[in-house]
Structure formats: structure tokens, C-alpha cells
Amino acid sequence: MARVSIDNGDLIVEIEGLDKLWSLKSRLAIPLGNVRGATADPGMAKEPKGLRAPGTHLPGVITAGTFHQDGERVFWDVRDGARAVVIELADERYARLVVEVADPHATVALIERAITR
Amino acid sequence: MGRPRGFDEEAVTAAAAALFAARAYDGVGVDDLVQQLGVHRNSLYKTFGSKRGLYLVALRWYSRHVLVPLADRLATGADTERCIADLVGRNDLDLLLLAAVERAPADAEVASVVAETLQLLQRALDRASADRGRITLSEILGERLRARAVFAPSDDDSVD
Numbered sequence A: 001m002a003r004v005s006i007d008n009g010d011l012i013v014e015i016e017g018l019d020k021l022w023s024l025k026s027r028l029a030i031p032l033g034n035v036r037g038a039t040a041d042p043g044m045a046k047e048p049k050g051l052r053a054p055g056t057h058l059p060g061v062i063t064a065g066t067f068h069q070d071g072e073r074v075f076w077d078v079r080d081g082a083r084a085v086v087i088e089l090a091d092e093r094y095a096r097l098v099v100e101v102a103d104p105h106a107t108v109a110l111i112e113r114a115i116t117r
Numbered sequence B: 001m002g003r004p005r006g007f008d009e010e011a012v013t014a015a016a017a018a019l020f021a022a023r024a025y026d027g028v029g030v031d032d033l034v035q036q037l038g039v040h041r042n043s044l045y046k047t048f049g050s051k052r053g054l055y056l057v058a059l060r061w062y063s064r065h066v067l068v069p070l071a072d073r074l075a076t077g078a079d080t081e082r083c084i085a086d087l088v089g090r091n092d093l094d095l096l097l098l099a100a101v102e103r104a105p106a107d108a109e110v111a112s113v114v115a116e117t118l119q120l121l122q123r124a125l126d127r128a129s130a131d132r133g134r135i136t137l138s139e140i141l142g143e144r145l146r147a148r149a150v151f152a153p154s155d156d157d158s159v160d
Helices: A019-023 A104-115 B009-022 B030-037 B041-048 B051-075 B080-089 B094-106 B108-128 B137-148
Strands: A002-007 A010-015 A027-031 A035-040 A051-058 A062-069 A072-078 A084-089 A096-100
Touching: A002 A096, A002 A104, A010 A019, A010 A096, A019 A051, A019 A062, A019 A072, A035 A104, A035 B051, A084 A104, A084 B041, B009 B030, B009 B051, B009 B094, B030 B041, B030 B051, B041 B051, B051 B080, B051 B094, B051 B108, B080 B137, B094 B108, B094 B137, B108 B137
Parallel strands: A072 A096
Antiparallel strands: A002 A010, A010 A027, A035 A084, A051 A062, A062 A072, A084 A096
């Protein structure tokens, strides 16, 4: 599970609990100018993930860490795909973030408000 | 950018406009977009950024390629009755109506596209009926809403 917030022009993604260990990350800070959008997408977790490095992939349990696919780097932290949000980035180390949040619709609204301001 | 998209962006945009015109925004999931537009999920994200990004591109495409020609046709004043009957009887106004009701109050960019498009139609109607002024744009939009409110199962409703 991740906690998403906006702080001083940055999108902050904090990885909570033990997922920090599996994903080998505890916090990402992305300038809002590099955030292209966010989408609640329960179907994303069923897509092929590509190659994991580094991180953890226990199919059906957790997808966490950095995955490489089609020349893109994607950060995952998802246990329950139903609550996955896809955050598309530009000019960042990651092409997109796929994170599980408590309230996908509220998270999408938060990000959209922040980037359309 | 670099690699070619691998799909026809305009065709995908047009198909998305049709999808968003027929169903509520929240009722169109990324699964629906991936299946009905025939585009890979990652390509969708890479090209449009988000579902909202695709929606905005589709709404602007629709305004430019569907409503501007309709407004132009209406503005000639040549066949005003026919134009108005088409606006009420066909589904060309539906995405505009749905956007006005659903997304515009929640999204400033959608609100601005809707406002511009309504102004465009208003100007066309003013020119078409300058000498008559019988039907207003609000009446046309209302008539379309009433025409749409008739139960008419479509092929989309069948499960096969």
C-alpha cells in the first residue's frame, strides 16, 4: 500500500509497512511538472509486468519494486489490484508508477487537481 | 517518443469519443478502452497519460471534427430545419451533453471546451435564424435530451 500526497510542488509517494522491504523503496518525490496523469485501473495488475530488477514478484500475492518492460522502467507496489492507480510520468527514472492506495478515486482526484492548477 | 505508436491515434481518438458519448465517464474503465480501442494498456498510458488525458483529446477531437462541421452547416442557414432535426434526432450532441452534465463541473479544462463549443453552436444558430429566431440552443439541447431518454436497447447491450 502507498500513501500519495502533494507537498510543495512535488507528488510524494510513500510506501507503507513491509512493502518498503519488498519494493526496496520507501519514498518517491516527483515534481508535479513531470506528472502526466493518474488513472484508477483495477485491470492493470493483470497485465504482464516484464522483468523484475530489483524487487519482489510473488504472483497473486505482491508485485513490488522496479520492473523493466519494452524499454520502460515501471515501479510497482500492488497487492490488491482492485485498488491500483497508474501514475504516468515524463522525464523521470520511471515511466510510470503502479501503486495500491486506500481510495483510488480520491487519489486520482488529488493528482488531477494538483496538475491542472 | 522515439518509436512509432503502432496504432492510428486519430482512429483511436474517434473510437474513444464514441465510447464516452454512450456511457458515463466513470462507467468507462481502462479495460473497456483497451478492449474496444484495440490498444495496449501501456501504449494508452504512454500516448495519453491517463484516462482523463484520453478523454480530453477525444472531447477536443469531437468538438473540432463533429461539432464544428455541424455548426458550419447550420450557419449557412440553407437547411436550418433539417440541421435542427438532425441535432435532435441523431447522437452528435451526446458527448457534449454528457460532458456538460458530468465532467465540466469537476474539470476546468472540460468546462472550457464545453463553454467554447456551446458558444460556437450559439453563434451558428444566431446566424441561421437571424430573421426567424424560433428555436434556441437550450431548446435544441433539451429536445435532444428528451429524444435520448427513450428506452432503445442497442446491440451493445447484448452479451455474446
